[in-house]
Amino acid sequence: MDVLVLIDKLDELVATAKNVPMTDQVRIDREELFEIIDQMRSTIPEEIKQARWIVKERQEMLAEAKREAERLIGEARDQAQREASQQEIVKLAERETRLGAEDYADGILENLEVNLGKFLAAVQRGREQLAARDEGTGGTAGFDATS
Secondary structure (H helix, E strand, O other): OOHHHHHHHHHHHHHOOEEOOOOOOEEOOHHHHHHHHHHHHHHHHHHHHHHHHHHHHHHHHHHHHHHHHHHHHHHHHHHHHHHHHHHHHHHHHHHHHHHHHHHHHHHHHHHHHHHHHHHHHHHHHHHHHHHHHHHHHOOOOOOOOOO
């Protein structure tokens, strides 16, 4: 039985008790009073056990929630580290790609420079040959070497 119900019974027992004439005192059935007190004695320890069990369950739930929160925080940190690492890898790959592209462009420009040098040398040889012919013919080939 619930302790609050038993307290209500005690209250009712006192409230409905007969007054002793010419005093503030009342007459209460001793057996009924002891019966309610005995019921309270047997009920209170059970309710205390239940209250302790509820407190223990609450503490276990809080501990589990704390462990879960710590696990989630750990996972979030790990994920953040993985993403940061991934970003570093991407940056490194982009840098290597850029350096590779620059090396490739430098190689193309070097090749172009070499070929232009060869073309320039060929042009100069051709002009020299034309100039040598002009000198042998008297310089009237209809071509002005200075233009």
